[in-house]
Amino acid sequence: MEDSLEKKLRDSVWVCHSLFERGKTSDSSANMSFRHGDRIYITASGTCFGTMREEDFTVLAMDGTPVSERKPSKEWPLHLALYEKSPEVGAVIHTHSTYSVLWSFAKDLKENDCIPDHTPYLKMKLGTVGLIPYEKPGSPELFSAFRERVGNSDGYLLRQHGPVVPGKTVMDAFYCLEELEESARIAWELYRAGR
Secondary structure (H helix, E strand, C coil), rough: CCCHHHHEEEEEEEEHHHHHHCCCCCCCCEEEEEEEECEEEEEEEECHHHCCCCHHEEEEECCCCCCCCCCEECHHHHHHHHHHCCCCCCEEEEEECCHHHHCCCCCCCCCCCCCCCCCHHHHHHHEEEEEEECCCCCHHHHHHHHHHHHHHCCEECCCEEEEEEECCEEEEEEHHHHHHHHHEEEEHHHCCCCC
16 A cells, blocks of 8 residues: 555654764755655755655646646656656656765676675675766756666766666655665775775
C-alpha cells in the first residue's frame, strides 16, 4: 500500500533537514522529488534543504509539465529520466556532497561502476554507480548525457557535480545516498593514501 502524500512530504522535509544539518548539502544546491500517483513532487527552484517546508514542493505531471505555479528545480529532467526508467522508482535525491564530488575527480574511474565496493553495503543497498561526464549543471547537454547512461547503472555520479540517487521511497533514496557518500569518502581517503 502506497504511503500517504502527507507522510511522503513529512519524510522529505526530514531528509532535507538531516542532510543540511550534517553538511551533506549547502545553500540551494540540492534537489529532491517523489512520485505520488501520477504526479511528481519536486523541490521548488531556489529552495534550501535547511529551511525546507512541505509547501516548498511544486508539482509536475509525469511528462514534466508543471501542474502548480512555483517553478521546479532546474534539474527536474534528471528526476524525470529516473521515473521513466522504472515504475519502481518512487523518489530521487541529488546533492553536491563533498566526498562524492571529490571522488569524481579521481582518474580512471569505470563508467558503469565508478565507486569501488571497499565495503559490501553500497552494492547491497544501491548497486552500481555510473559516472556521468561533466556538463554544465541544468544544461540540455547534462540531461542528454544522463539519459544516454540512465539504463546502465543503479545510481549516478555527475562528474564535478554530485550524486543522483533513486529509491523506492523517500527514505530508501536517503539510505542509498548516505551509503554512496560514505563509500565515496572511504574510496577518496584510500586514494589519497595511495591505496
